[in-house]
Amino acid sequence: MMRRFLAILLAAAVLLPSCLRHRPGDSGEATQQKDTVLPLGFLTDAYQVDSSRVRDGETFSGLMNRLGMGARDAYTLVQRCDSIFDVRRMRAGNDVEAYYSADSSGRRLEYVVYHNDRIRSTVFQCRDSICGWVYSRPVQKVRKIADVTIHNSLWNDMIDAGASPLLIVDLADVYAWTVNFFGLQEGDRFRVVYNQTESDGEVIRIDGIDFALYNSGSFSASAIRFDQGDGGNKYWNEKGESMRKAFLKAPLQFTRISSRFTYHRKHPITGKVRPHTAVDYAAPTGTPVHSIGDGTVTLCGWDGSGGGNRIRIRHMNGYETCYMHLSKYASGIRQGSRVAQGQVIGYVGSTGHSTGPHLDFRVWKDGTPIDPLKMISPPSEPLRSENLDSLGKLYQAYLDTLSAR
Template identity: 40%
Template sequence: MKKYFNYKTLIIAGLVLAGLYLLSTKLKDIPEEVKTEEHQAIDSAELKLVNLKYGFPIDDFKVETSKVKRNQSLSTLLRQYEVSFSTIDKIARKAKKVFNVRKIKSGKEYSVLFTNDSIKNPEYFIYENTPVEYIVFDLRDTLHVYKGEKEIKYLKKQVSGDIESSLWNAMVSVKADPLLSIELSEIYAWTIDFFGIGKGDRFNIIYEEAFVDDKPIHDIKVLAVNFIHHNSDNYAFAFTEGEKKGFFDEKGNSLQKAFLKAPLRYSRISSRFSNRRFHPVLKRYRAHHGIDYAAPTGTPVHTIGDGVIIKKGYQKNGGGNYIKIKHNSVYSTTYMHLSRFGKGMRTGVRVKQGQTIGYVGSTGLATGPHLDFRVFKNGSAINPLKMKSPPVAPVKEENKPAFEKLKNDFLIELSSEKAISLQ
């Protein structure tokens, strides 16, 4: 039995070797280009990419895209595609915790995804709430509503130009987003008076611009700038320390100054910033774009930052005795209901941070002594309690090596003045 097993094993092994030899001979006879084509065909099939939109393999659907017309609601939009009233009611209820369907606005884009067959049933309704955010209404049996976000791509750019009339026009002339002019006015708010810039001044900016679906969404992040004003370089480099991002000059000094947190020692906040507040004297609702600080009559009121008094007097529309101070080309503040003004306070006078400019009172339309304090940014009222506080100290010693590397890299790019693309 043992001898029989050995002969059988040898016979099988011989047959296998013979088969392998014949196979290798046949493969040699196949033209090389045929083998290559077959290999490439396999690779291309494996590498075939799925075309995704809104998170769906969009080629698997029939798609109709349009814009919301005036007075169209979720109901009128879906009824166009024969979605039942019952389904619309249920999906609207499902949406409550995700999106208020009453906020669907005309001009916004939407898409409807249908089954890719002859019946063409609508399966998904997608409303583009913002350039980035979209709302998916799943119209299938599950009736599900959820939010999604499109991919944001950032393009790194560099732009330079000369000012002939205004910074805004200069941006337009070099085909850059004019919003860059506002960004620069905020970056240099404490160092350059942008009402005083003019012909002969020049800028060179490196920044990132956000795109969605290859369209700009007006989201700009300035990385480095040299603004040449009166033939002097004014560098600004964006640098983050901890959780705070600030702008620093080439020596690592902050370009920003801090405001005082409040313009007085107060007892309590009696009224907050609101677009619709019930006025205690007029007995009706109207906007209150300031903070009311309750404090005893005669409490000193201080300016929250250096600046120039641009208005002083009595407001007949309810503000009483007031002072308005321009701090820079971006920020100004107003102090109202004063009982009296500080010594020497008049239009054109320069004041220092913390200087007494007046005293708490109840002049004008007021039910009791308080300061109505308002902050304006680029001419528009903002909530004083939500003002961002940028770092004002220089770059910390432990962060200086990182800052120096970042600064030197940007200095090379600023000197080249070439547009750069971010992959």
């Protein structure tokens, strides 16, 4: 009973009313409903509900009109709710529920719930005292440990291990310079200490990785979050070497390799055997392509030899990279442009000689083609020496935490 009472108080606390809330029925009904948990501020079960999404190009007035509210009332609603809801921030694709009462004359729109995000919703009262308020789901911060061994795919194995697939994005960011996520093998293992925000058992977001340990055969890579307070790198291995390197491991996220670096490949179009000094990443048209390192664009245009739309970038220490078959270039990318590591430079396509959407990615060192999957990236600046002892103790503490499971 105490937990139920606290839940009622919490639900009431997160409602931010901009006006008095209407409750259907007479005063007796309203008194009875005060004892009912009303997460959205009204008794949802008393109404018929229609679910939809905001359409592309749809305005707030257009949405409300589609759901059954007149233009004048919609204007009044906008004016009364301007302190809690900016109609210009309404996003296409967001979920909307419309609640209707029914009688002999038909259905009448009573409430509309617009979901701003996975935590916040704006509730609009559409009859009587037209107004609105904000509801925020109760959330909690949870510290978690994930232990994932690759059997099928990182996505499925993450779920099988009881962890949220949302963790994959953060994991890929931490290991972007160290682990080739396109080349994971069966038996590879990730152990991760991290934090997440939950609501009613649902994972809302990952709040950062504190420690990760990757093992693949005899190779291992640890990542320890340690802030030196200088606004720079946050992740280091146990030796104090930065996890950030001069080059990313791949120019795309979460795709598959369709063709590898070789000097003897049968061309899929001509049928001739010739060198393929590139790695092909199969991905849907429009997938963002990132520069793997800082550099200057030396070529940006059509490759008449079959590469289609391509970008070539010169990096430091004699490295060059090339990205081909692009559907289009990112805004501002042209010959002479300076680009940063991780910056979107274009989008996957199938231009030129191509059998389907993919990225042809090439790397040269001092003019000689090298296998991008075997490229050894120079490390960034190491941890300051005065912090090595603290880092070592933190590393051992995380190992002890994992061993205790």
